[in-house]
Amino acid sequence: MSIPCYYTIGAVVKDARSLADLGGRLDTAGVGSDSLVVLSRRRDQALVRNILPRARVEKVEHGLTRMQWIEFASAFLGVISVSVLMGAVHLATGIAVQTVMTVAAIVGLVIYHRRPQLAKKLARMALPESFAQEWEERFASGLAVVLVTVREENFDAAQEAFLAEGIEAPLAVDRRPVF
Numbered sequence: 390m391s392i393p394c395y396y397t398i399g400a401v402v403k404d405a406r407s408l409a410d411l412g413g414r415l416d417t418a419g420v421g422s423d424s425l426v427v428l429s430r431r432r433d434q435a436l437v438r439n440i441l442p443r444a445r446v447e448k449v450e451h452g453l454t455r456m457q458w459i460e461f462a463s464a465f466l467g468v469i470s471v472s473v474l475m476g477a478v479h480l481a482t483g484i485a486v487q488t489v490m491t492v493a494a495i496v497g498l499v500i501y502h503r504r505p506q507l508a509k510k511l512a513r514m515a516l517p518e519s520f521a522q523e524w525e526e527r528f529a530s531g532l533a534v535v536l537v538t539v540r541e542e543n544f545d546a547a548q549e550a551f552l553a554e555g556i557e558a559p560l561a562v563d564r565r566p567v568f
Contacts, residue, residue, distance in 0.1 A: 394541040394563060396491050397516065398547050400524075405440060408441065411535060430449055437532075502507060551558060
């Protein structure tokens, strides 16, 4: 009894033309686009879905979602109302609390926006941390990160598809991503 070996190949795609070409090369190589996982920004999801309609498209959050903004705003407004009430009793305390909370909110937003979102998503897929760091650096100027899992007999053809122009940092690992 033999256990099939799977390889996960991934890379950062620079633009829409490179993504379409990659999809065509993978189809020609016998790897269907339904086995593709594409990680893109929220604003690029529709474009990616039009180019590769059978691929699984996941979004990479770059900022707060609408619900998170609403939760943040309601918590901040609650703190503001408390500091206003404190200011009515003791002005210096109210101003101090308001200042501290405003600075804390700004620092929190800055820290959240600087967190590597793509690296965390790739780590949840059980891909190596070195891959995640490499792709995160390249993703800033690219369109999407494309991942495909292939059997051992299709590895060479799939790897050849990823070694074309417009594809940055093609990397492969011998395991299946976990969702």
